[in-house]
Amino acid sequence: MAPSPRDASPALQDRMNDVVEGVNKTIARLLPESDLAEAPLYEAMRYGTLNGGKRLRPFLVMESAALFGVDAMRARRTAAAVEFVHCYSLIHDDLPAMDDAQLRRGKPATHVAFDQATAILAGDALLALAFEVLTDSDTHEDPRVRCELVTMLAHAAGPQGLCGGQMLDIIGEKADFDLGTISRMQRMKTGKLISFACEAGAVLGKAGDPQRRALVNYANDLGLAFQVTDDILDVEGSAAETGKDSGKDGKAGKSTFVSTMGKDPARARAEMLVAQAKAHLNIFQGRADTLKEMADYVLQRRA
């Protein structure tokens, strides 16, 4: 029997709260308030990032980095960078020319709270800033590591990652995609950034190949499971729980896992993926249990 949706365990919730608090402080420090004439840009950047997100990607960076003893202060910079890229993509995806979403995390989307021009620029600026944060020596003392992080994040953000995935998503409103194309789209749209988050911890910690590969494999399965449950929540969830307009994808005629496979097979697929994701972490012999718990949480979350 499938487990019913539930909250995170108290231990996982504590750890998630720690990450949220830490990364929010780092983000706020990297995005100071401004009294210059261009202040609305900074306000929109803060609005689009400091908005109560669950910080899944920062969590994955912090937990992966902790496996290799990486200093948390430093890992938090990489966590902030990946969240900048995630938030930039949400700001642009919500624009009228894209998904035309009014709500994000239960509040007006950035282009609604400000205007479209400011939202476009805030997204652009967050994307650029992510790379500036990564190449600062405070992020890692070794420039090889910093370069590798930039290459990985740029790849995850670019035409073969977020941008290509969002392009497919828009094309998918008018085309029927097969399961292979939907999987590829979701890998680009969600999976690659989640993979970046997990792999970044290994890169920051100069982990060996087997450990690094284990985290990437975990992330690939987790990312797909995350997207499948997102599609299920889009059908099932209420706007009050998800903070988004629900049923939106179906209405827009988008090809999703649920529309293609049906809801029950989609849920079974997500469960299989989560089991697989957790198995990859056995190499860490019990030291990665928080990441395993997170995989369970992704499956069982309500929003």
Place this chain on the structure above:
Amino acid sequence: MAPSPRDASPALQDRMNDVVEGVNKTIARLLPESDLAEAPLYEAMRYGTLNGGKRLRPFLVMESAALFGVDAMRARRTAAAVEFVHCYSLIHDDLPAMDDAQLRRGKPATHVAFDQATAILAGDALLALAFEVLTDSDTHEDPRVRCELVTMLAHAAGPQGLCGGQMLDIIGEKADFDLGTISRMQRMKTGKLISFACEAGAVLGKAGDPQRRALVNYANDLGLAFQVTDDILDVEGSAAETGKDSGKDGKAGKSTFVSTMGKDPARARAEMLVAQAKAHLNIFQGRADTLKEMADYVLQRRA
């Protein structure tokens, strides 16, 4: 008497043509045609970059790098990266929510030739790709150099560069800026990327501080001169010559050098800046004459 507008000298024109040809080949190789479902994204990226631009920024990278004997094949990657950032900013600036321009370089703007969503994503993807290009070891063998280029380019593109400048530009449609704010806006909107182009040559060549500073000073004066002449061309030029809708800034109520200073003082200012720009290059004892010629050309160009 002010020199009348003219074309580049045959020698400068030859060198400019070489740069255009070389960098266009590099851009085309970095942006291959695609037969995937997301092909429109790649088409829009190619459309927005391979569109007959003069390649001023790549020219500055190549000429600055040549001063220090940097391999042209490698410098061309940095030249392509800066042009990706420039073209991304043009694609986004032309959007209806921003400057709402229909024409760019005499052809329909990217959002007109494709659609707004594709144009937004093509811009985003070009920005991300620029950083992926820079951190590849083909760009430079030293990861310190690659990191420094990323830091500089991200800074020039982010809230303190292009994005902040464009934010000011939009705010300036409804506010009266003083000359100090206009100068700061143009420094962010145009100057910083031109400075990046010149400084990148010095960074690639591991130049000494005085040489590097000379190139930055040259670039700062050149960038401002470029913008002042742009404002003059906006008032004087025809769409046939500039490839843009002329008189657009004045109609939009934008604060420009011309609207604030008047046309003749603006031209005198540009001439002074170009003379100053050229003087900074005396340190190279005649080896930087092509860069000096480029400064004259910026002043005297018709488009």
